[in-house]
Amino acid sequence: MAPPSQRHVDTSNGVHHSGGDAFPVETETTVPPPGSRQLDAEEFRRQGHQVVDFIADYYARMGDYPVHPGVTPGFLRRQLPQEAPPRPEPGAFAAALRDVRDLVLPGMTHWQSPRHFAHFPASSSTVGALGEALAAGINAVPFTWAASPAATELEMVVVDWLGKALHLPEGLLFHGGGGGTLLGTSCEAILCALVAARERKLAEVAGRRIGDLVVYCSDQTHFAVRKAARIAGIHRDNFREIATHRDDMFALSPTELRAAMQADVDAGLVPLFLCATIGTTQTTAVDPVRELCAVAAAHGVWVHVDAAYAGSALVCPEFRHVMRGGEAVDSFSMNAHKWLLANNDCCALWARAPSLLTAALGTEQEYILKDAAAEGHDVVDYKDWSMTLTRRFRALKLWLVLRCYGVEGLRDHVRVHVRMAASFEGMVRADARFEVVAPRQFALVCFRLRSPEKFGGEKTANELNRTLLEEVNGTSSGPYMSSAKVGGVYMLRCAIGSTLTEERHVREAWKVVQDRAASLLRKMEIIYSVLA
Amino acid sequence: MAPPSQRHVDTSNGVHHSGGDAFPVETETTVPPPGSRQLDAEEFRRQGHQVVDFIADYYARMGDYPVHPGVTPGFLRRQLPQEAPPRPEPGAFAAALRDVRDLVLPGMTHWQSPRHFAHFPASSSTVGALGEALAAGINAVPFTWAASPAATELEMVVVDWLGKALHLPEGLLFHGGGGGTLLGTSCEAILCALVAARERKLAEVAGRRIGDLVVYCSDQTHFAVRKAARIAGIHRDNFREIATHRDDMFALSPTELRAAMQADVDAGLVPLFLCATIGTTQTTAVDPVRELCAVAAAHGVWVHVDAAYAGSALVCPEFRHVMRGGEAVDSFSMNAHKWLLANNDCCALWARAPSLLTAALGTEQEYILKDAAAEGHDVVDYKDWSMTLTRRFRALKLWLVLRCYGVEGLRDHVRVHVRMAASFEGMVRADARFEVVAPRQFALVCFRLRSPEKFGGEKTANELNRTLLEEVNGTSSGPYMSSAKVGGVYMLRCAIGSTLTEERHVREAWKVVQDRAASLLRKMEIIYSVLA
Structure with a gap:
């Protein structure tokens, strides 16, 4: 049996996002039913299976999206009409899903990306997402x-x-x-x-x-x-x-x-x-x-x-x-x-x-x-x-999560991230160009690039690291991290906790940091030698 | 092709709720996957289709549920373990869904029931529910x-x-x-x-x-x-x-x-x-x-x-x-x-x-x-x-709703309810035993049963109407309304706005009010004649 997402597929409207081929969304030509049919069981079934496939396809492609989109303010407002439609177009639901795929998702920060290391995690699970869906359905x-x-x-x-x-x-x-x-x-x-x-x-x-x-x-x-x-x-x-x-x-x-x-x-x-x-x-x-x-x-x-x-x-x-x-x-x-x-x-x-x-x-x-x-x-x-x-009805979601993963499952979840953070911390400590600024306690690593003495040492360290973060976050296939400034010291924050993050993503993230740092130091070396 | 809800169905655990046969939930024997598989695309697809069918089946049976459950405080706490499971049982997700069906739903106030006339509506739509689901999935x-x-x-x-x-x-x-x-x-x-x-x-x-x-x-x-x-x-x-x-x-x-x-x-x-x-x-x-x-x-x-x-x-x-x-x-x-x-x-x-x-x-x-x-x-x-x-990401839901129903569709939605409320108001006015206490402005009708002079008139009116509301809400297949007390006057509130409410539900609701009122007045008549 073909999964629903492979039936009646039309990707003619599909703008390809930078992560590869857009995933398919079914077309439909039905006009939304009037009145009480707006909560019709069969309509829900039809639309609901579409949405489930949409989200599943999104998860399957998650690693392909740049974590943070390269868009400028106004990018989406410019593309959308200034008013709501008076009447829905035929097949409005599928058309809207296609716009979510082609207009909205490419402009999102993908918090579920395995390369999302900024802020703190917003750790998702299939059960958590569906618990929300169930509560929204019961309403x-x-x-x-x-x-x-x-x-x-x-x-x-x-x-x-x-x-x-x-x-x-x-x-x-x-x-x-x-x-x-x-x-x-x-x-x-x-x-x-x-x-x-x-x-x-x-x-x-x-x-x-x-x-x-x-x-x-x-x-x-x-x-x-x-x-x-x-x-x-x-x-x-x-x-x-x-x-x-x-x-x-x-x-x-x-x-x-x-x-x-x-x-x-x-x-x-x-x-x-x-x-x-x-x-x-x-x-x-x-x-x-x-x-x-x-x-x-x-x-x-x-x-x-x-x-x-x-x-x-x-x-x-x-x-x-x-x-x-x-x-x-x-x-x-x-x-x-x-x-x-x-x-x-x-x-x-x-x-x-x-x-x-x-x-x-x-x-x-x-x-x-x-x-x-x-x-x-x-x-x-x-x-x-x-x-x-x-x-x-938030309790429903949390109850499903506790029930379906169990306390031991949640422990495993936390420990996997703590272990990966320890591994990242180890890689930072092993590279003399860097330092861990605050000792890791959970699954966040706060670190910075040391500024070589000849470039100004502490005086330029903050600026150097600010540039480093911009460069790291600027690579479309790289990690996305954030920063902190504590006691006058600017540092990068690598918060590990995305459900999809695996050891290899952590290693790759560190590689990007190292590469950008090396390139940055090289550039500074050139400028320094010209000025000296 | 059989819809997913008709495959591998087990209802052996199904407690029949008072609204009729419980709808089916698939069984499964898989153990939840560890680690990063907690956001696995195929796992989401499998569980997601189950949830969609679950909600659709719930909508299909909505009219069968008593709007308000006949349960006493502690009914659910007594039935659930005092601690979260250390490890999930095999097939935990399907088992949890069965418990939602058999333990949780029978204890809910069904806000989406076509006979829910209490408070103000929490009007659902398939698109609104799925907009929430989509936002929860993107997270x-x-x-x-x-x-x-x-x-x-x-x-x-x-x-x-x-x-x-x-x-x-x-x-x-x-x-x-x-x-x-x-x-x-x-x-x-x-x-x-x-x-x-x-x-x-x-x-x-x-x-x-x-x-x-x-x-x-x-x-x-x-x-x-x-x-x-x-x-x-x-x-x-x-x-x-x-x-x-x-x-x-x-x-x-x-x-x-x-x-x-x-x-x-x-x-x-x-x-x-x-x-x-x-x-x-x-x-x-x-x-x-x-x-x-x-x-x-x-x-x-x-x-x-x-x-x-x-x-x-x-x-x-x-x-x-x-x-x-x-x-x-x-x-x-x-x-x-x-x-x-x-x-x-x-x-x-x-x-x-x-x-x-x-x-x-x-x-x-x-x-x-x-x-x-x-x-x-x-x-x-x-x-x-x-x-x-x-x-x-609430905007996603609201945008989908505006896009898929259109401004005219939303007007129709509001007008349908206003029309039904006008019809209910008309039925109240047509029955001399009742009065409309505050003129209807939107889709809420505030009314009360007049207390016959010999039973104490205004002095007993509030008590009479309080009893009437209890009796109306006590009928398991009847409507569920709420009350107000304004300027010392206690009244019943019939707020029409549930998406599933149709003209017949309004007529039936009024019939229940009339029947309970008649029975109440009859009882008072008997007591009066005994005391007189």
Whole structure:
């Protein structure tokens, strides 16, 4: 039997993208059905199989796409009409899919490319993608228990499953008196925790003292915390980004935190909230949770742990030490969509006292249907745990991922990437022209090209590495990396975590870095000899 | 050729749900592949076709499910293990799908049921669901232009397409110097607008006056505004819910708004933000945008229009009058996932001055990759337009929906529901035992059973209708509606908008209401005669 993608194929409209032949998309000449047929089962079946083949073909060609497209701003806007069509053309769905193939995909950054090493991974899986598809097909809005009992309960089950798999303190799980929820992003999770902390503190201190509340983090903390503080009305002067140092591997120092809090108290301010990070964005630094909690406790400060990226690594026993002392944290969040095969978006937030979340974010309305069956039960209405009413059925995806890969499967997934990162780190260390700037902790390698003394040494190092990154990312068949600048030092970041990445992609990436570096140094040598 | 769902079928594990025979799910005995095979193209094809058939079968049986399940809290948690499996069982994916069919679906509220008339619709389409699936498969994270140029540009194109289709003022579109973005929910949109307004105002007024800022809305405004105000640090005493009246069809009165603002100014407070609503949650009241804007302008107040539900109706010329005077609003949001066939979630937010959004929410970081191609261009980085960094490629779904149904198709979609709602309203009016409480404006009918004088008239009316709703919703093959309580009057809400709803479902729903009402009145008659 020919697979659906090989039936009635028309590639006449196919613009060939730079990665090779475009994959086929079926043509169709039907006119979309009117009215209630817009959710017709057979129409869905027909279109759905097309989409599945489309995505599968895209995965099969993933390695052929340049990770980052060579396009200039406006490239797509110029190609599309300025208005939506009044009526769909015949065969609109297949025509639109062809445009996705020929216009959209060539302009995408391909986050699933095996050569995507920038930012942090957005690790996909077939089960994660299909979990999203299934939830979108069911299309429930589980804002209360009554609004979809199974969706709420599956979310409760799956956050406990995940929390146990990550070996989180029992007190954060429903099982242990706390509880969790699934949100879109860490930005939301941090904001929810901050608002809960703020409301608790404002109830404690007399008067209208929102202007006196102070938020703490390090200069390595993700800007999500600054954003959350700004949104929550914390005064811009009351946001403390405590400086970190290379000696401490860029971790937040409890001593400096203690001093900062004391200074604020002495100035009549009110310490409110600390965000500690396990795995910072720039270099995956790990803040010392236990010691920071002790400092925070002295001032009644809420401690949130942001483990957006590295939280996934807690699935492996060998990484659990980074959460030592976590029993004392008030809340914890991580993005299962980053490194745990649950496609974007899927941020899990746990709190030791969910009642503080609901006290801050909860609302009662006549138009929210109660359910007679729920009366007398202490049901969870997730609308009161976050900023939004409308929410998607994210639990389904995460549950499928945990169920279909298993905890051991997720460990394997993390370890494969850690192993490849170790191998990349080894190659960097073996080449004397380079240095590893921050020791690797998970699957991110931060490195730079040393600037030879005669070219200006440290003074030109940043510029040299900025150029190196541009050249590396400019090769259409090469890797795509990003950068960090910590303590004045510019470095390249190679974050390994794309599901499709194999050892050979890592070796090839390093080869490209070496080649571009050699070429760059050669050019500088020529310029130097001309100028000398 | 047999469709995939008829091959190798095993229903031995099939628990029959109350709606009839469970639909088949394929069995499989393969063990999930390790490592990078987790995003294997052929594995995706195999699992993907299963999921498509699963969803199609679910749609085909949709009418058979009771809209709301007869389950009690804990029903699902009790049935699932307390921990994730260490290793997946053989054929885990098919087994999980069977559990979705047999454990999860029977516990869902089926928002796509043709008999779902509660809340507001979450109108699905095949294209909307598959747009989500496609975006999940591509799994990009388009937080900046560089992080996925095509995703950013398609979002810019599609918000202009949608804005034009809704006939929004040009000043809100990119085309006219404003601009839009796609978020998850109206709660987010309102919060973003409020924070932008707050930052602008705080820059204008001297000192730390966040405690003096006042937010205005009506007592009919969605609790999203109260939630946003709380999150944004507006003092609880500074939140004005201005009372509405039945005479004004529960719309916000400009006269009362003016008086409230003046009183606040006289008290030394600072009017900040007004949220006007087009189509309130309880009765779809329409606030008079033009007149409210004039009042707000006198105090430099930011005006946001929340058209979460009724914004979709603006696609029809006959509804555009509700946005009269909209040229003066600062921002506008609507949920395309409610009534415009774009599955959950898809909230569009437009602002007249996006620079105020980015001034309030924007951040600069070294680790955010710039793109050489973008240099010198004024590119849109959507991370600076909202609360979050991580975002999904929602534009793809909305673009597919607009393209595949066309503006006329969306008009037809809205009009079909409006027509059915008018028909339902007509049936209510034709039965003297009932009354329409708030005149229908879109596709929501608010009605109640009159309480006969001898049973206590107005005094017992609310209790009577509360019981009526419980009985209506308690019939497993009947409709599912919700309630409102406005001006002390409890009423039933019949919101028509499910894509699968046809005229016959509306007639049957009314028949159930009539039958339950008759039975209820009969019972009361008996009790009355016993007591009399």
